[in-house]
Amino acid sequence: MIASGFSAPPLPALLLIGFFLYVETHFRIGRLPSRYFRRQPEILFDIPHRVAPGADLPLLLIIKDADRYPVELNDISVDIKQEGKILSTTRLPLGDERVDQPLWWRxxxxxxxxxxxxxxxxxxxTGRCSGRALEVRVDNYPxxxxxxxxxRLDRDQLPGAERWLYGDLHYHSHLTSDQVEFGAPPAAAAAMAAAMGLDFFAVTDHSYDLDDRWxxxxxxxxxxAKWxxxxxxxxxxxxxxxxxxxxPGEELSAGNSRGGNVHFLLYNEPSFFPGWGDSAEKWLQTKPQWTIRKVLDQLSPQALAFAGHAESAPPxxxxxxxxRDHWRAADYEHPRLDGVQMWNRLRDPAFSRGLAAWQKLLLAGRRPVLIGGNDAHGDFGRWRQISLPFVSLKEKEEHLFGQVRTGIIRPAGTATLPDLLHSLRAGRCLVTxxxxxxLELITExxxxxxxxxxxxxxxxxxxxxxxxxxxxxPLARVTLCIGDLQRKKETRRPLPIGPAGSMNLTLDEPARELPGQGYLRLExxxxxxxxxFHCFSNPIYLAWR
Structure with missing residues (x-):
């Protein structure tokens, strides 16, 4: 989500961040003008991009920085349309409620x-701000x-929901809040996740935000206090x-084998790891506080560690x-690293490079678990960002919560947090x-x-x-990938998908020409x-001769 703040780090750092992260609508440089500055709090509506059958559609209203610019809320009107035709109109009276908190949501x-x-x-x-009438359609960002x-009001559950629990493993809440960005509280994200048909999500706020004062x-x-x-x-x-x-999680900034700042996704770690090397909080002080190796050496046994958007090269x-840098080949060598997040949004330009890096690790005999997420900062139906600092903003339907999902094999009973963590560590999951x-291999x-x-x-x-x-x-391709550790080669075997327009496929075939040491995975x-749209399984590992 677009952020707002009232103090800033040194100017060069702020300008650099402004180009690539999230917008700060109230900050100005001296008397220089800003096209998107307004004496109003940020006000925005959001909805999930998908609603599962039988669920209500949650409309989220977030107001930020009303402690500086208080508002009175009169009412909300909502039209739901399909192909231009109104399906329903809803009026929600708010009774002139006054909002004057730093962050308010409903x-x-x-x-x-x-x-x-x-x-x-x-x-x-509709409402009032500074004694003037206020009217906001969708958001008030200039x-x-x-x-x-x-x-999309879906008539179907997510594909394979009877076999898999689905979730988003990279999400930023309101605890990621600084001069350039903020997210929505975990309770708001939970309501959105439930409406989408998700079973879990991870809160992975930046290490350099979790140690800030409220x-x-x-x-x-x-x-x-925030952590x-x-x-x-x-x-x-x-x-x-x-x-x-x-x-519970943390996106930790740590140093790679070349001394550059990269991001870790730490899950269920009971201790806080500080990391602010790439935060711009201290101008030109970019040395990482931790190296990848030291983090993994000190990680608690119950914690999981994944390389965050590992192959995404920074500008x-x-x-x-x-x-900033990206993960390098040497950074994946530590045995305590559980896996890699190679998919970081729906149309991730680094994903093909990440898949190739993951395949190379598999053929080297490593077993990193592949996961996916979206790096959403409270973005459920629309992502907003700076286009040109102090001049214009932009918006897309990208980096949306729940677009890229990690699926975990559904346990026999009600899933618990230990169930999720155990299955993630074991690689009993897919990304989609x-x-x-x-994918199932029957043996003798x-x-x-x-x-x-x-x-x-x-x-x-x-x-x-x-x-x-x-x-x-409809299904477009199904490919069985067979990795041979002795030959250091992965063979791709296309499988028949049936008549055009097929939504389902079931195949039973002989397990022929499989290596004694290797793996199987399915795309x-x-x-x-x-x-x-794509789906990738984690491997079944072969060690039968």
């Missing part, structure tokens, strides 16, 4: 039962479109049996002034932006093997399934009117 459930397909949602808020929000992001808090708040919130949430489950100016899959002895398992019996038969829905289009693609 969720309004909209009844959408009986509707399905692509819809637009047009919310409008230079943006204020166009209706888009949502009221001043430029000064550290020795008591770590402790997150631990307490997640413990209470999960302990109360609420849905979805929340994984040149960020490399120069913030000391749409379709689903199932022992139970069937699924992703994350090591097969020690002689292979006999492969059971393969792929599923999609109209939301993600599935679907296509909805030219838009591709």
């Amino acid at each position: 969720r309004f459930p909209l009844i959408v039962r009986g509707f399905e397909g692509e819809v637009t949602v047009e919310p409008m808020l 230079t943006l479109s204020h166009a209706p929000l888009n949502c 009221d001043d992001y430029l000064h550290n808090d020795e008591e770590l 402790k708040w997150l631990q307490d919130f997640v413990r209470e949430w999960n302990g109360g049996g609420r849905h979805p489950l929340i994984i 040149r100016l960020q490399r120069l002034f913030l000391g 932006s749409g379709p689903s899959l199932w 002895t022992g139970p069937p093997c699924t992703p994350g398992d090591t097969c020690t019996g002689a292979p006999r038969k492969l059971h393969i399934a792929a599923d999609s829905t109209p939301a993600f289009g 599935v693609s679907s296509d909805r009117e030219g838009t591709p």
